[in-house]
Amino acid sequence: MPPSVAPGPSPDAESAPQPYPTHWEADVVLRDGGTAHIRPITEDDAGRLVDFYERVSDESKYYRFFAPYPRLSARDVYRFTHHDYVDRVGLAATVGDEIIATVRYDRIDADGHPASAPADRAEVAFLVEDAHHGRGLASALLEHIAACARERDIRGFVAEVLPANSKMIKVFTDAGYSQRRSFVDGSVHLTLDLEPTEASLNVMRAREQRAEGRSVRRLLAPRSVAVIGAGRRPGGAGRTVLEHLLRAGFTGRVYAVNNALPADGGAMEIGGAPAHRSITDITEPVDLAVLAVPTGAVPAVVEECGEHGVQGLVVMAGAPDRVRQRELVHHARSLGMRIIGPNAFGVFNTAPDVRMNASLAPYLPRRGPIGLFTQSAAIGIAALEELERRGAGLTGFVSAGNRADVSGNDLLQYWYDDPDTRVVLMYLESLGNPRKFTRLVRRAAAAGRPVIVVRGGRHSGGSVPTGHAVPALGPGRTPDTTVSALLGRAGVIEADTVTEMVDAGSLLARGPLPAGPRVSVVGNAESLGLVVHDACRAQGLIPRLAPSLPADAEPAAYRRAVAEALADPATDAVVVTAVPVVGEREPGSGGVGSESWGHALTEALHAALRDATPEDGEHPRGDEEPPAGTVGTKPVVVAHVAIEGLAEALNARDIPAYPSAERAVRALAHADRHARWRRAAATPGKAPRYEDVDEAAAGAVLAEALGGRVAAATAGGPGSPGAVRSVALTEEAAHRLLAAYGIRVLPALPAPTEEAALEAAERLGYPVALKTTAPHLRHRADLGGIRLGLGSGEDLLRARAEMIADLGGPTELRQVVQPMAPRGVDTVVRAVVDPAIGAVLSFGLAGPASELLGDLGHALLPLTDRAAAEVIRSIRAAPMLFGWRGAQPVDTAALEDVLLRLGRLVDDHPEVSAVDLEPVVVSARGVAVLSASVRVAPAPPRSDLGPRRLASW
Numbered sequence: 001m002p003p004s005v006a007p008g009p010s011p012d013a014e015s016a017p018q019p020y021p022t023h024w025e026a027d028v029v030l031r032d033g034g035t036a037h038i039r040p041i042t043e044d045d046a047g048r049l050v051d052f053y054e055r056v057s058d059e060s061k062y063y064r065f066f067a068p069y070p071r072l073s074a075r076d077v078y079r080f081t082h083h084d085y086v087d088r089v090g091l092a093a094t095v096g097d098e099i100i101a102t103v104r105y106d107r108i109d110a111d112g113h114p115a116s117a118p119a120d121r122a123e124v125a126f127l128v129e130d131a132h133h134g135r136g137l138a139s140a141l142l143e144h145i146a147a148c149a150r151e152r153d154i155r156g157f158v159a160e161v162l163p164a165n166s167k168m169i170k171v172f173t174d175a176g177y178s179q180r181r182s183f184v185d186g187s188v189h190l191t192l193d194l195e196p197t198e199a200s201l202n203v204m205r206a207r208e209q210r211a212e213g214r215s216v217r218r219l220l221a222p223r224s225v226a227v228i229g230a231g232r233r234p235g236g237a238g239r240t241v242l243e244h245l246l247r248a249g250f251t252g253r254v255y256a257v258n259n260a261l262p263a264d265g266g267a268m269e270i271g272g273a274p275a276h277r278s279i280t281d282i283t284e285p286v287d288l289a290v291l292a293v294p295t296g297a298v299p300a301v302v303e304e305c306g307e308h309g310v311q312g313l314v315v316m317a318g319a320p321d322r323v324r325q326r327e328l329v330h331h332a333r334s335l336g337m338r339i340i341g342p343n344a345f346g347v348f349n350t351a352p353d354v355r356m357n358a359s360l361a362p363y364l365p366r367r368g369p370i371g372l373f374t375q376s377a378a379i380g381i382a383a384l385e386e387l388e389r390r391g392a393g394l395t396g397f398v399s400a401g402n403r404a405d406v407s408g409n410d411l412l413q414y415w416y417d418d419p420d421t422r423v424v425l426m427y428l429e430s431l432g433n434p435r436k437f438t439r440l441v442r443r444a445a446a447a448g449r450p451v452i453v454v455r456g457g458r459h460s461g462g463s464v465p466t467g468h469a470v471p472a473l474g475p476g477r478t479p480d481t482t483v484s485a486l487l488g489r490a491g492v493i494e495a496d497t498v499t500e501m502v503d504a505g506s507l508l509a510r511g512p513l514p515a516g517p518r519v520s521v522v523g524n525a526e527s528l529g530l531v532v533h534d535a536c537r538a539q540g541l542i543p544r545l546a547p548s549l550p551a552d553a554e555p556a557a558y559r560r561a562v563a564e565a566l567a568d569p570a571t572d573a574v575v576v577t578a579v580p581v582v583g584e585r586e587p588g589s590g591g592v593g594s595e596s597w598g599h600a601l602t603e604a605l606h607a608a609l610r611d612a613t614p615e616d617g618e619h620p621r622g623d624e625e626p627p628a629g630t631v632g633t634k635p636v637v638v639a640h641v642a643i644e645g646l647a648e649a650l651n652a653r654d655i656p657a658y659p660s661a662e663r664a665v666r667a668l669a670h671a672d673r674h675a676r677w678r679r680a681a682a683t684p685g686k687a688p689r690y691e692d693v694d695e696a697a698a699g700a701v702l703a704e705a706l707g708g709r710v711a712a713a714t715a716g717g718p719g720s721p722g723a724v725r726s727v728a729l730t731e732e733a734a735h736r737l738l739a740a741y742g743i744r745v746l747p748a749l750p751a752p753t754e755e756a757a758l759e760a761a762e763r764l765g766y767p768v769a770l771k772t773t774a775p776h777l778r779h780r781a782d783l784g785g786i787r788l789g790l791g792s793g794e795d796l797l798r799a800r801a802e803m804i805a806d807l808g809g810p811t812e813l814r815q816v817v818q819p820m821a822p823r824g825v826d827t828v829v830r831a832v833v834d835p836a837i838g839a840v841l842s843f844g845l846a847g848p849a850s851e852l853l854g855d856l857g858h859a860l861l862p863l864t865d866r867a868a869a870e871v872i873r874s875i876r877a878a879p880m881l882f883g884w885r886g887a888q889p890v891d892t893a894a895l896e897d898v899l900l901r902l903g904r905l906v907d908d909h910p911e912v913s914a915v916d917l918e919p920v921v922v923s924a925r926g927v928a929v930l931s932a933s934v935r936v937a938p939a940p941p942r943s944d945l946g947p948r949r950l951a952s953w
Contacts, residue, residue: 018085024148026949027333028093031136031207033214034311035333035950036100038144041090045099046081048092052099057130063165064127066187080104087116089148093137095336096306101128103141105149105157112158120155126168136207138171143204143947146177146194157192176200205439208948209413215338216406216414219312220349220396222287223252225358226279226310228301229292230256230270237316238292240360241346242271248357248364255282279308290314290346290358298342299328306335314358315341319402326952329405333950343401345377350394351420359399368393369422369509371415373408375400376456379427379498386502391651392509395421407432407951412440415449423509424449425501429456433951434483434837438490438860445491446681450508450674452493454501485858485874486837489867491677493670503663504670507656511635513675516572517541519668520565522558523577523639524549531661532575532639539669544571551579555597555604562605566612566634573668574636576605577661580643598646606653609636635671639664685866688900690742695908698740701733702911705936726913726937734934741905743898743917745929748773748816757800758793760817767791767820770799772813783807789820821930824890824923825880829898831861831906831915839906841871841899846919849877863903868896881922890922898927910939 025039041049053061053072061069072080080102083090090104105122109115112123124145126138149157161168169188172179176199177192225245229238238258245254256270261277268275276282279289279301289310291301295317305313313332319325319342332339340347346359350367357364360377361384370387372394374380380399387394395418400406408426415421424444431437441451484494493508495501519541521532526548536543546565549557558576565574578601612633639661640646650657658664705727729737735745748771749764751757761768772785784806787799800815807813826846833839839861844850857874859867872878872892883889898920906912914935921928 021085021148024091024144026144026947027330027952028140028144028948029208029211029215029338029950030140031134031211031214033211033216033218034095034135034336035215035338036093036095036137036140036336037330037334038091038093038141040085041081041083041092041102041104043081045092046077048094048097048099049077049080049102052102052129053127055129055131056127060127060130063162063168064125066160066162086152087114089145089152091141091145091148093141094334096334099129100132101126101137101141103127103138103145105145105154107152107154108158117153120153122149122154122157124157124159126171133167136211138168139175139207140948142171142175146192147947150194155194157190157194159190159192161188161190162186163188174203176203204948209416211948212410212413213417215312216410219288219314219338219340219406220347220356220398220414221351221354222311222356224255224284224286225250225252225288225290225356226255226257226282226286227273227290227292227358228257228279228305230258230273230275232258232260232270234271236292237360238290239271241290241292241316241358242273244357244359244362244364246272249355250357251353251355252287253284255279255286257282279304279310282308285309287311288314288358290316291341292316295320295342299331302328302332302335302337306332306337310337312337313339313341314344314347315339315401316344316346316360317341318343319404325402325404329952333405339405340398341401342404343377345374345380345399345401347399348394348397350396359397365397366391366393368395369420370394370505371411371418371421371424372397372426373400373411373424374398374427375403375429376427377401379454379456383425383427383498383502386499387506390502390506390657391648392502392506403430403432405950409433409436409440412437412444412451416440416444416447422449423505424451425505426451426453427456427498427501428453431455431483431837438487438492438837441487441492442490442681445674446678448678450493450505451491452495452501452504452508452670453487454495454498479854481854482840482842482856482858483837485856486840486860488673488677489859489870491674491681493674495670499663500666503658503667507635507637507667507671508674510654510656511637511671512633513678514572514635514668514672515675517672518544518570518572519665520544520546520568520571520574521577522546522549522561522565522574523579524551524553525577525579528577528579528639528641528661532577532665535662535665536575536669539665541665541669541672555600558601559604559608562608562636563611566608566636571634573634573672575661575664575668576636576638577641578638578643578646579641596645598643599649601643601646602649602653602655605636605638605650605655609655635668637664637668680866680870683866685864687862687864687904690901690904692742693901693904694740698737698905698909701729701737701740702909702936705729705733706911706938726935729934729936731932734932737912737934738902738905738915738929738932741901743901743905743929743932745917745932746819746821748818748931751800751815751817752810754797754800757796757815757817761790761793761796764817764819768796769818769820770796770803771816771818772803772807773816774808774813818930821921821928822923822926824921824928826919826921827895828916828918829902829920830917831902831912833906833910833913839903839910841903841906843871843899844875845877845880849875859903861903862907863900865896865900868899868903871899872896888924891925891927892922894925894927895920895922898929911936913937 021040027035027037029035087107092099093101103126105124107115107119107122109119128137172190176197180191182189227238227242230242231239242256254273256273256275257279259277261268261275286308289305291298291313293301298317329339349356370392372383377399398411408428415424444451487494493504495504519536521529521543523529529545533543533545549561562574565571638650638657640657647657738745749760751760767789770787770790790796790799804810828844828846828850830842840858841861841863842856842858844856849855855875855877857871859871881890881892902915916933917929919930
C-alpha cells in the first residue's frame with residue numbers, strides 16, 4: 001500500500017518534530033535548464049498543497065494512490081504538511097509560490113508498518129504536476145530525499161509503482177543505486193540501497209552537466225531579448241546594449257523597455273526596436289532580459305520578469321551588499337531564472353544563427369574557437385582587445401561581475417558540449433567550488449578542450465571583492481603554491497597575466513600539441529635565435545639551433561628550412577624568427593620590411609606546414625588529431641620583429657605569431673606541459689587493493705575518540721552551532737589508527753626519569769635515540785633536541801643529562817626513547833582536509849627543503865599509484881632519493897606505499913582532518929615512520945557526493 005494511505009499514528013501520538021532543517025533547502029537546475037527551489041514541506045503549505053493537487057491530472061493521482069483520489073481529505077493535508085524531519089519527511093519543488101512536485105518518505109519496519117529509528121528502511125513516493133513532466137523533477141527530488149534519509153540513518157528506500165507508470169519506474173531504475181525489483185500483487189516492488197555508488201555519482205554528474213549546460217544555453221542563445229532600462233536618448237548602459245544588439249545583427253527579436261514611456265503612447269520605438277513601459281506589456285515570450293536599471297529597482301523588475309516567464313537575466317547594476325545579493329539570486333531562481341551578474345559587463349554569442357552582443361563592448365568579435373569567461377569587466381575588455389590584435393576569434397563571452405549565480409563552472413558545463421569551442425580562457429577572482437571546478441577542468445582537458453586560467457588576487461592574502469562571498473584561500477588555508485600545484489594536476493593551464501593567457505590560447509586553438517619538448521629554431525638572426533634558445537631552457541624545453549639563414553633570406557629559404565625541421569624526427573615543435581634588415585631593399589620591392597614580403601613569408605610557412613601533413617592522415621603524436629582547420633603535425637610559432645603586415649597575414653592563416661621570442665616560447669611551453677598532462681591522463685593509474693587494511697578497527701578508534709560528539713555536532717546539519725572542532729588523537733590512538741592501514745610508527749617510550757629511560761632502552765633494544773617532544777624543539781637535531789646511536793645505558797644517561805643542561809628540565813623537554821631506524825633520507829608526509837578544496841596529500845624532504853623553501857609536492861585525494869609516484873618526483877630535491885652524487889638510491893616504492901595507504905585512510909574516513917608523518921626515513925630497503933600526529937573531527941559534508949544544488953555565495 002502506498003505510504004500516503006497507509007495507516008499511521010494519530011496527530012496526538014506523533015513525536016515532537018525536529019527543528020526545521022534549513023540545510024535541506026536547495027536551488028536546482030532542471031533538465032530543460034530552468035530552475036526550481038527544493039525545501040522541506042511545512043504546516044504553512046496546506047493551501048499550496050491543495051492547489052497543487054487540484055492541478056494534477058486524475059491519471060497522475062491514480063498512479064500515486066493506486067485508486068481514484070479526486071481530492072485530499074483534511075487528514076491527508078495534515079499528514080502531508082506535518083513532519084518530524086526524522087521518520088517522516090516531505091520535500092516540495094517550488095517555482096515562485098507554487099508547489100510543482102512533492103516527494104516524501106515514511107520510515108517502516110521489516111513488515112512495512114510505520115516505524116521509528118533504528119529501522120533503516122523507508123517507503124518513498126512522488127507526485128509531479130503534469131505541466132512539469134519531463135523536466136527531471138522526480139530525479140532531482142530523489143537525490144535530495146535520499147540525502148535527507150542517509151542523514152537520518154535510513155539506508156534503503158522501497159517503492160510500490162503500478163506497471164503502467166513506466167516514467168516513475170525509469171526514475172528509480174536509472175538512478176544508479178543498487179536495487180532489486182519484483183512484481184507483487186499487481187505492482188512493481190522496488191528496493192534501493194541509498195549508499196552512493198560510482199554509477200549513481202556518474203548519473204548525477206551527467207544530469208548536472210546537461211542541466212547546467214542547457215541553463216547557460218538559454219542565456220547565450222535566446223530567441224528574444226528585452227533591454228530593460230533602455231533610454232530614449234543615446235548614451236547610458238541600457239541604450240548602449242540595445243544599439244549593440246541591433247548593430248551585431250541579432251537574429252532574434254529585440255525589445256526596449258522604459259517605464260518612463262507614456263502610458264497611452266501606442267506603438268513606440270527606441271533606437272529602432274519596439275518599446276514598452278514594462279516587460280509584462282510585451283505580448284510575446286522573452287527569453288533573456290538585460291537589466292540596466294538602478295540597483296534599487298532590480299528586485300521589482302526581477303519579479304516582473306518571472307511573471308512574464310523570462311528564462312534568464314543579465315544584471316548590470318551592482319548589489320548593495322551580500323545579503324541582498326543572495327536574496328536577489330534566490331528570488332530569481334525561485335521564479336525559474338538564472339542570473340549573470342550583478343555588475344555584469346554582458347555576454348556575446350558569435351554563432352551565425354545567433355549573433356548576439358548583449359554587452360557594453362562596441363562590436364561583436366569575429367567567430368573563432370575560443371570561449372572566454374571573466375569576472376572583471378576591465379579584464380574582459382583587455383582580453384577582448386588582445387584577442388582582436390591576435391586575430392583570434394570567440395565562440396562566446398561572459399563577463400559575470402559578482403558571479404553571484406552563473407559561474408565559470410556553469411560555462412565549463414556548456415562549453416564541454418559545444419563542438420565549436422576548442423579552448424576555454426578564464427579570469428577568476430575566486431574558485432567558488434574548487435572540487436567541482438577541478439573535476440570539470442579535468443574532464444574538459446582530457447576531452448581536448450584546454451582550460452587556461454588567470455587567478456586574480458592570488459597574492460592578496462585571500463581577500464576578494466565585496467561581491468564575491470566565497471571561501472577564501474588565504475591565511476590559515478591552503479597556500480597559493482599548493483593551490484597552483486593542485487590545479488596543474490587537474491589539467492588547468494595557469495597563466496600569470498591576461499597577455500600570457502591569450503598567447504597560450506591562440507596557440508592551443510590553432511595548432512596540434514607537441515609530442516615532446518624538442519624545439520628547432522629557424523631564423524635569419526643568430527642573436528634572436530640565442531634569445532629563443534635561452535627562453536626554451538628557462539621553460540624546460542630542449543632547443544636545437546638550426547643553421548642560421550642569411551639576413552636577407554627569401555621566403556623560399558624559410559620554407560625549405562621549416563620543412564626540413566618539421567621532417568626531422570628529433571623535432572617536436574618549430575620556432576621561426578624573422579628580423580628585418582634596414583636598408584637592404586627599397587620599400588615596395590617585395591623585400592624585407594615590406595608588407596608584400598610579410599605575405600610572401602606567410603605563404604611560404606603555410607606551404608611548409610601543408611607539405612608536412614601526411615596524406616594518410618596519420619599523426620606522429622598519436623594521441624589526438626589536430627584541431628579542425630589546422631595543417632601540419634607539429635606546432636609552428638613565429639616570433640616577428642617589426643615586419644610590416646606579417647602578424648596580420650600569419651593570423652589570417654591561423655599561424656600563431658608573437659611580437660617577442662619570450663612570449664612565443666612561453667606559449668609553446670604551456671602547450672608542451674598540457675600535452676604531457678594529456679598523455680598522463682590517458683593512463684591515470686589505479687588505487688591498489690590492500691588485504692591488510694582494517695577499516696572497522698580504524699572506525700573504532702575514531703568512534704572512541706569522537707564519542708557521542710559526532711551526533712551532537714551533525715544533528716543540526718552542516719554549520720550547526722553544535723559543530724565540534726578538530727581534536728588531536730593521543731599518541732597511542734594515532735598509532736592504532738595508522739596501524740589499521742598498514743602504517744607502523746616506531747614506538748617511542750617516555751623517559752621522564754633516568755630509570756624510565758633505561759627501562760625503555762632495555763625494552764626497545766640498543767642502539768636507541770633520545771628525543772624531546774617539546775613543540776619548539778621537535779625534529780630539531782640542529783638545536784640538540786635529538787641524540788642518535790646511543791649504544792649503552794651510559795651513553796643514554798650522558799645524552800639525557802647534556803640535553804637537560806642545554807635545553808631545560810625534563811618536564812619541559814618531555815623526552816622519549818625510540819629504536820634507531822636504518823639510515824636514509826628524512827621525508828615528511830602530510831594529509832589535510834581543506835574546507836575549500838578537499839583532502840590534499842603533501843610530500844617533501846624533512847627540514848629546510850620543505851619548511852624554508854616550500855619544496856613540496858601535492859595531490860588531491862583519492863590517490864592512484866601513478867599520482868603517488870608523480871608527487872614524489874615532483875619536488876626539486878627529488879634527486880636525493882634516486883642516488884644524487886653517487887649516494888645509494890632509497891626505496892621509493894615503499895615510500896609510495898606509505899602515501900597510498902595514508903591517502904586511502906583519509907579518503908575512507910572523512911573524520912580524519914589532518915595527519916602529519918615526520919620524519920619518514922626512507923632507506924635502501926623500506927621506510928620507518930618515526931613520529932605521527934592525527935587530528936579528527938566530525939565528518940564535514942561532501943559537496944561532491946551530495947545531491948545536485950546551485951551554489952549560494
